Amino acid sequence: MDMLEQYLPFFTKLTPQQQAVLSQNTTRHTAKKGEIVHNGSLDCIGILILVRGQFRVFTLSEEGREITLYRLWERDICLLSASCMLNSIQFDVSVEAKKETEYWKIPASVYRKVMQQAAPMANYTGELLAARFSDVMWLMDQILYKRMDSRLAAFLLEESQLEGGRELKMTHEAIARHLGxxxxxxxxxxKYFQSEGLVALSRGSVTISDETGLRKLAEESLR
Structure with a gap:
């Protein structure tokens, strides 16, 4: 399966037998917008490799509120959907398709078996896991120590960049779920942002009116 060589940096360092095991057990799937493709630690479906679309990885706070941990795009790999294969790591997350998304899935048992035999694969997996936890720690710092107005401004700017426009088709409820x-x-x-001329509000959407003003407000929360 040629695609694995393109998506997995360690693939060419595996033996032909190990490459064959991964290739033969990788399946292609499509998720509809809003579909939950992984639901918590009991749902260990395997490694997900994005071909196109977008995944949102989120968890629930003790109060039952959703908090977006990070998002994944084309060529990204989701490891926490296979947390059962990672010793001593129990991270209860869910994965939602933010738009129609195509992805490849490698069963957790298959990935773990090959990883135990191949040092380059194990090293890459460890590096990727460390990067994801770095994202989570950055988010925790934002939640604990940064002002809500700064976090909200940064989120609006990030969404605007992702969608390629100033009008964001998002409800207040959806924004709240992202920010926890x-x-x-x-x-x-x-409403405060609107009174300051930073945004314009309408039903189901937020339009950025003053990007410079938002960026100044968001300084401490922009990466």
Missing amino acids: SAREVVTRML
Whole structure:
């Protein structure tokens, strides 16, 4: 399967037998927008490799609020959907398709078996896992120590860049789920932004009016 060589940096360093095991057990899937493709630690479906689309990896706070940990795009690899293969790591996350998404899936048992035999694969997996946890720690720092107005401004700017336009087709509830906040808090903050001329609000959407002003407000929360 030629695609694995393109998506997995360590693939060419595996033996022909190891390459064959991965290739023969990799399957292609399509997820609809809004579909949950992995639901918590009990749902250990395997390694997901994005071909096109976008995944949102999120968890639930103790209050039951969703918090987006990070997002994945084309050529990204989702490891935490196979947390059962990672010793001593129990990270209860869910994965949602943010738009129609095509992806490849390698069963956790297959990936683990080959990884135990191949040092380059094990090293890459460790590096990728460390990078994901770095993303999570950055998010925790944002939640614990940064102001909500800064986080919200940074989120709007990031979404605008991703969607390629100033109008964001998102409800206040959806924004709150990304930020791990309450809808009422997000609504109050957006109304304040509107009063300051930073955004314009309409049903189901937020339009950025003053990108420079938002960027100044978001300085401490921009990567």
